[in-house]
Amino acid sequence: MSFMLRCPNCGDRHVAEFSFRGEYLQRPQQEDEFASWADYVYMKENVQGKHFEWWYHGSGCQRWFLAERDTTDNTTQTTFWFDDRPRLINRESEPDA
Amino acid sequence: MAKQMWRTYDLKKTYDIVIIGGGAHGLATAYYLAKMGVKNVAVLEARYPGYGGSGRNTAILRSNYRTEEGIKFYDQSLGLYENLSTELNYNLMFSQQGHFTLGHTESSTSGLVTRAENNKALGVNSFMLTPQEIKKKLPEINISSHARYPILGALYHPPGGIIRHDAVVWAYGRGADKGGVEIHNLTEVQDILVKNGKVEGVKTNRGTIYAKKVISVVAGWSSEVCRLAGVKLPFVTHPLQALVTESYKPWLHHVVVSSTLHIYLSQTDRGELVCGDGIDGYPHYGMRSTLGFMEAFSAHVLELFPILHNVKVQRQWAGLCDMTPDYSPIISPIDEIEGFYVNGGWGTYGFKASPASGFNTAKMLAEGKVPDMIKPFSYNRFGENRLVGEKAAASVSS
Ligand SMILES: Cc1cc2nc3c(=O)[nH]c(=O)nc-3n(C[C@H](O)[C@H](O)[C@H](O)COP(=O)(O)OP(=O)(O)OC[C@H]3O[C@@H](n4cnc5c(N)ncnc54)[C@H](O)[C@@H]3O)c2cc1C
Numbered sequence: 146m147s148f149m150l151r152c153p154n155c156g157d158r159h160v161a162e163f164s165f166r167g168e169y170l171q172r173p174q175q176e177d178e179f180a181s182w183a184d185y186v187y188m189k190e191n192v193q194g195k196h197f198e199w200w201y202h203g204s205g206c207q208r209w210f211l212a213e214r215d216t217t218d219n220t221t222q223t224t225f226w227f228d229d230r231p232r233l234i235n236r237e238s239e240p241d242a
Numbered sequence: 243m244a245k246q247m248w249r250t251y252d253l254k255k256t257y258d259i260v261i262i263g264g265g266a267h268g269l270a271t272a273y274y275l276a277k278m279g280v281k282n283v284a285v286l287e288a289r290y291p292g293y294g295g296s297g298r299n300t301a302i303l304r305s306n307y308r309t310e311e312g313i314k315f316y317d318q319s320l321g322l323y324e325n326l327s328t329e330l331n332y333n334l335m336f337s338q339q340g341h342f343t344l345g346h347t348e349s350s351t352s353g354l355v356t357r358a359e360n361n362k363a364l365g366v367n368s369f370m371l372t373p374q375e376i377k378k379k380l381p382e383i384n385i386s387s388h389a390r391y392p393i394l395g396a397l398y399h400p401p402g403g404i405i406r407h408d409a410v411v412w413a414y415g416r417g418a419d420k421g422g423v424e425i426h427n428l429t430e431v432q433d434i435l436v437k438n439g440k441v442e443g444v445k446t447n448r449g450t451i452y453a454k455k456v457i458s459v460v461a462g463w464s465s466e467v468c469r470l471a472g473v474k475l476p477f478v479t480h481p482l483q484a485l486v487t488e489s490y491k492p493w494l495h496h497v498v499v500s501s502t503l504h505i506y507l508s509q510t511d512r513g514e515l516v517c518g519d520g521i522d523g524y525p526h527y528g529m530r531s532t533l534g535f536m537e538a539f540s541a542h543v544l545e546l547f548p549i550l551h552n553v554k555v556q557r558q559w560a561g562l563c564d565m566t567p568d569y570s571p572i573i574s575p576i577d578e579i580e581g582f583y584v585n586g587g588w589g590t591y592g593f594k595a596s597p598a599s600g601f602n603t604a605k606m607l608a609e610g611k612v613p614d615m616i617k618p619f620s621y622n623r624f625g626e627n628r629l630v631g632e633k634a635a636a637s638v639s640s
């Protein structure tokens with residue numbers, strides 16, 4: 146199902162301009178054991194509902210950003226830069242925030 | 243023949259085995275369990291059998307994969323399919339009309355050559371053809387060297403073909419029912435009960451039932467269902483779309499696939515062309531069609547078959563695919579939870595696997611031991627970084 150995605154730099158653009166670049170997951174520390182790295186590389190939440198994910202604006206400004214999207218209808222999305230994630234991810238993951 | 247394919251029952255309090263999901267894999271598992279003498283089994287299906295990918299696929303069957311593990315497994319499946327109409331006493335309309343995978347670039351063509359060699363070593367009938375040889379079998383194809391992606395060669399697989407997918411689902415369901423398995427429609431699993439590292443049963447919209455063994459066989463919904471048991475999976479759910487045209491007189495007598503152009507097509511006995519494309523590029527749980535798919539498919543198919551320029555599309559639809567990192571499935575116990583099993587990760591290519599998946603899954607559940615054939619498809623392979631890379635052979639559906 147097609148939709149418009151808001152690039153934090155370029156504004157609303159058709160989703161075909163972007164590439165999906167995976168679920169946003171917490172990256173392990175360099176010294177963490179193999180198991181947590183394997184988990185980070187392979188395992189996914191793959192939520193039916195809202196989750197955070199990476200996008201790349203390949204046919205536009207070529208920047209990477211994060212989005213919160215509902216995987217059932219592609220709506221209710223916010224998009225933001227990686228640096229803004231502590232503020233936004235914490236706030237957005239609270240129920241009904 | 244009975245009026246109904248399978249009977250309706252009240253839910254019992256306990257079963258030996260609960261199968262979550264009434265697709266081809268769940269029903270095939272149930273059928274082979276009954277055949278092995280395990281009959282106190284319930285298949286719980288949230289909607290109706292065949293609601294998922296099993297009723298939405300383009301029904302292409304073949305076994306010319308890339309890895310030894312994959313080739314052996316899919317070849318067992320094709321072998322079971324060859325006798326399935328007789329075994330289930332149901333006309334599955336399996337047509338082994340031959341399957342082409344086209345190569346348009348040097349790298350994709352060398353991947354096809356590797357597959358041809360691996361297939362030959364394992365006794366699977368699959369070999370390379372030149373553009374002129376392709377043209378003999380597919381007179382309408384455009385092999386001009388001036389195309390955007392000229393055809394350099396093809397991997398041809400004579401035993402590959404198409405089948406009537408709904409009939410496979412129904413026939414396995416009917417066979418399981420005859421063997422004593424209960425198939426429950428409109429029965430959604432809402433929770434999985436786990437206590438002290440052991441599975442106890444499931445909670446459904448029709449009540450709680452108990453079982454020592456529970457298996458999730460829900461393809462695109464696997465991550466959500468397994469989360470109920472606290473199990474994380476390496477799956478990402480993407481929609482895959484397909485379309486069917488109006489009927490035309492028979493002209494296409496083989497299945498044609500091109501991964502560079504992201505398309506595949508075949509012609510049914512009714513004359514319709516059944517066509518598909520690659521997955522939608524982002525995870526999604528809805529099953530809506532897009533204009534983008536129709537546009538991309540049309541543009542690409544016209545490069546191969548210019549004669550299709552006036553063809554009319556009749557219907558478009560989508561289904562969910564549980565994509566894995568290595569394009570191979572998981573058929574496995576989950577060590578952390580005694581009695582809990584997963585069958586999934588069938589991506590865009592799992593329909594062809596239904597018989598071998600059902601047979602080996604049933605054996606695993608009945609004997610409590612993982613059959614050698616499916617050992618490579620363990621859940622633990624990801625933690626051990628031992629993947630079974632089938633991307634080259636499975637990435638454009640079919
Ligand atoms: C458009 C398209 C084309 C394809 N083409 C091909 C092809 O040409 N060749 C090929 O080999 N494969 C193909 N595939 C892939 C193939 O269709 C699937 O891999 C296969 O059908 C998966 O079967 P399954 O039984 O595992 O799952 P499904 O058929 O998806 O069944 C899963 C079932 O689980 C049920 N369920 C979900 N959640 C719950 C719950 N909580 N409780 C109870 N039940 C639940 C669903 O309602 C569903 O009926 C295609 C797929 C699509 C979408």
Ligand SMILES: [Zn+2]
Pocket residue numbers: 152153154155156202205206207208
């Ligand atoms: Zn941009």
